[in-house]
Amino acid sequence: MNKNRQLKEAKVAEIKEKMEKSQAIILSEYQGLTVEEDTELRKKLREAGVEYKVYKNKLVALAAKELGFDGIVSYLEGPVSIAFGYDDVTAPARTLNDFAKTHKKLELKAGIVAGDIYDGDKVKQLAAIPPREVLLAKLLGSIKAPVSNFAYMLSAIKDKKQSETAE
Template identity: 40%
Template structure:
C-alpha cells in the first residue's frame, strides 16, 4: 500500500491530467517505445511551438484521468509505453505532427495508438484521416478564395463590358469625325 503522501500526489496528477483532457479539443495517444532522445526532443519542440502539450503518462493514471474526464473507449490501447499529445486550439496539428513523424521515421518505433476529438474516441485510422486534413489556415484561405471568385468574375465581366462600350463609343466618335 503506497504512503498517504504518494497517494495524494498521484491523485493530484490524475486530477490535473483530467482537467487538461477536459479542456482539450483533441488528443492523440502514442506508443513512444524505442524513440531516440534526439528524435523525442525534436518532436516535443515541434509540438510545443504550436501550443500542443506532449507528456509521457502511466497507463493506470491515464485510465483514471480519462474516466474522470468522461472519455470512454481508450482503455484497450493503454498498454506498453504511452504518451499523449493534447491540444486545446487546433484540431489537426498534433495528429498531423505525430502521424508525419511516424511515417517519416520508420527506424523509430513511435506509433499512433488512438485518439479522441471533443470527447469522442478515434481509432488509429481515424487519427490518420484527421492528420491528412488541411490546416485551419488552408481551409480559411480556400473559403475566402471561393467567396472571392464570383466577385472577381463579376469585375472581369464589368471590365469587359466597359471596354466594349468605350471601343464602341470611340468608333462612333471617329465615324462622326470623318463625316464632319
C-alpha cells in the first residue's frame, strides 16, 4: 500500500474517532476570515472546550459515511471547518454563532448532535440554549424558591405568635 493512502486512512480514522467522542459536531464555512480573525475564533473555541479543525472534505465524508452520518456529506462543499464539542453540547454552536454575529464571513452550515443531523437554522437554535451551568443554576433556583417561601412563611407565623403572646 502506498504511503499517501496510509496517511489518508490514518486521517479518516482520526476524524472518525473525534466524531464518535463528540457530543456535538458543527460545520462552518470560514472563507474570507483573516488570519487574525481565525486566531481569535480558535482562541474562543479553545476557551469553551471545543476542538476546531480543518480537514479535507473528502476525508470527512468518508468518516461520516462509515459512521452512518450520510446526511452531513451534502454540506461538505467549499472550505469547511469542524468544531468538536466533547463536554457541552451547545458550546460549539454557541461559540461559533456568537463569533458569526460580529464576523459575517463565518457561516454555520450544519451539525450533528446526538446522532441527529441539524441544518444551519437548527444549529442557530441550538446556539440559543444557555450553557449547562446556567441551566443547572436556573433549575436549582426554581427548586430553592418554594423552600425559601415556606421558610419565610414559618418565620412570619412564629413572629406573629411571639407578638401575640407578648401583648
